Amino acid sequence: MNEKLLLKILNYQKDGIIILDENLKVKFINEFGKKILSLEENPEGKNFYEILKDNYLETVISYALQKIDEKNEILIKNEEISLNDNVYLLNIFFIERNIVIKLSDVTPYEVYKQAKRDFVSNVSHELKTPIAVLQGVLETIQNENDLTQIRNFTKIAYKRIQQMNNLINDLLTLAKLEIKEEKINKKIIKIRSTVNNIFNDLKSTAKEKNIMMYNKIEPDFKLFVDEEKFYILLKNLIENAVKYNKENGTVEVKSFEDKNYSYITVKDTGIGIPKESLPLIFERFYRVDKSRSRDVGGTGLGLSIVKHIAEAHEGKAMVKSDLGKGSEFIIKIPKN
Ligand SMILES: Nc1ncnc2c1ncn2[C@@H]1O[C@H](COP(=O)(O)OP(=O)(O)OP(=O)(O)O)[C@@H](O)[C@H]1O
Ligand SMILES: [Mg+2]
Structure with missing residues (x-):
């Protein structure tokens, strides 16, 4: 040759x-x-x-x-x-x-191996804490006769079980989205009422910090999306906007469109996100400040789910933020 x-x-x-x-x-x-x-x-x-x-x-x-x-x-x-x-x-x-x-x-393979290692250790860690608390609660209850105390302990146990349940649900949602197993059932939905339903779900959390939520979506604004998945997407964004907000802050949900795309924005007046964290914010388990996030609960899967749902609709999830002043999440979805 x-x-x-x-x-x-x-x-x-x-x-x-x-x-x-x-x-x-x-x-x-x-x-x-x-x-x-x-x-x-x-x-x-x-x-x-x-x-x-x-x-x-x-x-x-x-x-x-x-x-x-x-x-x-x-x-x-x-x-x-x-x-x-x-x-x-x-x-x-x-x-x-x-x-x-x-x-x-072999860079992509190495990155994949590292992500897998991080994933396993993160899940184990997130499950270990509530399990340890549950174990402690059950041990104490065994020798406790005071009914009020037992009730208090049961409340703690219930909260931890809810936390584990949320984690497992989030993991399942993510896994299904990642392997593209679940079909996207698109139909035309009116987003204004979806947002109102989410506001209703989050009413009591918002009230705790006196946060005002404004639904500024035009009454006839429609999106061609999977209703159930879009509910999850918006709920995660609005929940974050409330969770990472300041006392007396506001949350504003808006919509607009151009020739080919529809946009939904969720804007808050909260603590904001540091510039160096912005490229990582949609990664699984990423939390800006672990101690800060632990106070308000959560595992860092929410935005990863948001990103996957947007991408499953051939769309995009984006963020703008001013540290100390607030953040704005923008969802861009093709019109058809
Ligand atoms: N609106 C926001 N303002 C400020 N920081 C935010 C906002 N949204 C998200 N973050 C930061 O990004 C991190 C990741 O958000 P994400 O929703 O993925 O996780 P989480 O809220 O911690 O947990 P969960 O899985 O319950 O949603 C948060 O921990 C928080 O530090
Ligand atoms: Mg969240």
């Missing part, structure tokens, strides 16, 4: 491939290899160390070269290295007196 053809094929390879001669002169580097090493010009003919900008890679390669052995073609096998915030698996071969370096990008 012709060599030119083989090298051309290597350019379409999704791994970085670099071939050096015995004196470490670059004989060939494919397009992906150039990208990984951030090279603009073709380095062929240059000494490899000259073009390397990463000291760690240089150290690994020097180490590999010490192991050159005619009988063993593999000098380095699947060594994980980080370059410019990406994770690569590095393999180095010694083939017919050439040094062949292969860098495979």
